[in-house]
Structures are given as C-alpha cells and as structure tokens.
Amino acid sequence: MKIRIGYEIVYECPQPTPMILTLNIHYSRMNDVLLPDHLLTEPAVPLVAYRDGFGNWCSRIIAPRGDIRLYADGLVRDSGLVDDQAPGAPQIALQDLPEETLVFLLGSRYCETDRLSAEAWRLFGQTPPGWARVQAICDFVHQHIRFGYEFARPTKTAWEVYNERVGVCRDYAHLAITFCRCMNIPARYCTGYLGDIGITPVPGPMDFSGWFDVYLGGRWYTFDARNNVPRIGRILIARGRDAADVAMVTTFGPSVLRSFLVRTEEVTTD
Known part of the structure; x- marks a missing residue:
C-alpha cells in the first residue's frame, strides 16, 4: 500500500x-x-x-x-498490516533491562510517576505482568477518558488527565505511559501520521496522532490507548519521553x- x-x-x-x-x-x-x-x-x-x-x-x-x-x-x-501483536510478550525484570530503556522508566514533564505510582499499583498490581498488564492499562485509560478537541491544553499532565477524565490522543498516551512506568515497564511517547485506513472515517479534521511504545520481551511494541485497537498505516515522525520532546x-x-x-x-x- x-x-x-x-x-x-x-x-x-x-x-x-x-x-x-x-x-x-x-x-x-x-x-x-x-x-x-x-x-x-x-x-x-x-x-x-x-x-x-x-x-x-x-x-x-x-x-x-x-x-x-x-x-x-x-x-x-x-x-x-496492523500493529504487531504479541500477547505472550513477557515483562523484563528491571535489573535485566537494557540501559538505553531506563530513561523511559523515569518521570518526565507530562508523566508524573511520583504522583500516580500508588494509584497505578492499586489499579494494576494484580494484573499479569507483561502484555496483559499493558493491555489492562490501555483498556482502563481508553474507558476513563472522554475524547474531545475542546479538551486540549498544552500544559495538561497525566495527573490532570487522570483527574479531569477528558483529553485528546496525547493525553491518553501520557496517562498510559505514566502507568506503565509506575509498573516498571519502559514506555516512550510517539507522534506521527495515522489516517482513517481500514476503519470507518472519523468525523472532524485530520491531525497528527499520539501513541506509545512499550518494551516487552526484548523489543518495542506499539500501543494506542486512544483507539485501543490495532491500526493500519502509522507513519512515525518522532519518539521521546513525552510530548515535550517531540513537539x-x-x-x-x-x-x-x-x-x-x-x-x-x-x-x-x-
């Protein structure tokens, strides 16, 4: 294609x-x-x-x-093809993670791991580690937030998204990234193109899209808490700790x- x-x-x-x-x-x-x-x-x-x-x-x-x-x-x-799926991908023990992934465990401008750590463990501490845990995080964030361009705010952080329960794609990504990092899963923010390919066209203007990668089983996998389904045609522009790195x-x-x-x-x- x-x-x-x-x-x-x-x-x-x-x-x-x-x-x-x-x-x-x-x-x-x-x-x-x-x-x-x-x-x-x-x-x-x-x-x-x-x-x-x-x-x-x-x-x-x-x-x-x-x-x-x-x-x-x-x-x-x-x-x-749709985003790669690997339901059996395991979570890597923190002490065994490659050094280059460790920066994606830390708090950042929009991802306040310190403020959300206790809540993350309360919500996801009993979920199976690995792919299932990340999917549980995506399911929660997808259901927790109501989407709307009118809710966009350049200063909005994951903590604010969690409490306000509204946002745009970057807000979904920031909250999911923060929860993953709190659970010792490296997660990085991604931005790029994502058109309405393979789905019913979505009303409203086209925009750049935000999603995230997680490190499981020795490689990075794409997740998307906003759409929460595998998609076709992602064209990556940039990766970083959060949206501040990829404006x-x-x-x-x-x-x-x-x-x-x-x-x-x-x-x-x-």
Whole structure:
C-alpha cells in the first residue's frame, strides 16, 4: 500500500522568531519513503537540519516578521498490516533491562510517576505482568477518558488527565505511559501520521496522532490507548519521553497559529 502524507501550517510572528520543527518522517521509515517529505517554507528561509538526542530529525529556522507557511508532501510505502501483536510478550525484570530503556522508566514533564505510582499499583498490581498488564492499562485509560478537541491544553499532565477524565490522543498516551512506568515497564511517547485506513472515517479534521511504545520481551511494541485497537498505516515522525520532546513546532518568541492542516490518505491508484 502507498500512503500520501503532508501538512500545511501557518504562523504569524510579530518579530523574527527562532523555531525548532520536528515534522519529518522518522529515519526508521526511510527505506519506505517513495517521495521525500522535504520541509518547505513560504517565504523561503535558511534551514538547518539536525538529529536530536532521541534520533529524531529536526530543523531550525528563523521565521520572519509576518506570516510563514510551513508545508510538505510525501509518499510512503506501507505493509498494510496492523500493529504487531504479541500477547505472550513477557515483562523484563528491571535489573535485566537494557540501559538505553531506563530513561523511559523515569518521570518526565507530562508523566508524573511520583504522583500516580500508588494509584497505578492499586489499579494494576494484580494484573499479569507483561502484555496483559499493558493491555489492562490501555483498556482502563481508553474507558476513563472522554475524547474531545475542546479538551486540549498544552500544559495538561497525566495527573490532570487522570483527574479531569477528558483529553485528546496525547493525553491518553501520557496517562498510559505514566502507568506503565509506575509498573516498571519502559514506555516512550510517539507522534506521527495515522489516517482513517481500514476503519470507518472519523468525523472532524485530520491531525497528527499520539501513541506509545512499550518494551516487552526484548523489543518495542506499539500501543494506542486512544483507539485501543490495532491500526493500519502509522507513519512515525518522532519518539521521546513525552510530548515535550517531540513537539511539532517549538517557537522561541510570541507567535499565533493561523491555520493547521494535516493530510494522511491511502493512494488507491498508480
């Protein structure tokens, strides 16, 4: 299968404003890229690309005063298969975890393990360790939160999501990640494209999506507390501890988001 992806984002800046942009397809999908999603700007500005501490592709620009349009289009080959499932995947004892996974056990900006640890053990301490425990966490979070774009808030943490019981996909991911870390399961935040492929189209505008990976049985597996079913056509952009590490656009100065459009669709013709 082929999936066309892209975006168009317009900001207004009252003064020249440095920005960090994390908008390119993740390097792990490079062999699948048929048409590169090169970041373009209007007006054209110098761009410096680099890879951050988590391996994500990022770009630095200085947006001029006035409007700046950020846009890209790409084409990706995909297997057409749903997310990998391994119900028998075991939980690795903490002392046996690889060192590179340990950072994903710690509390982070949006994932307050200290505030939710006791509640996590109360809710999930009797569940079987491993895949079944992560699935129990996803089931709980999926049922606990009511979805709505009107509930989005850039400062909302897992603790606040747990108590307010409303949010968007990143909030589902943050709460599930926090519970997993409290139960000694490494979990990392993921962001990318996820279109309505293989499902009934969902009303409302397309957006970037948030999900998470957990480390079980010696490898990382994808989970999605928002949808809570295996899905087709995830196109990863970035991974990190939480949404603070993978923000699409980080501005270092005042700015106003004027428009935001994301495209993700299966290409059905050659």
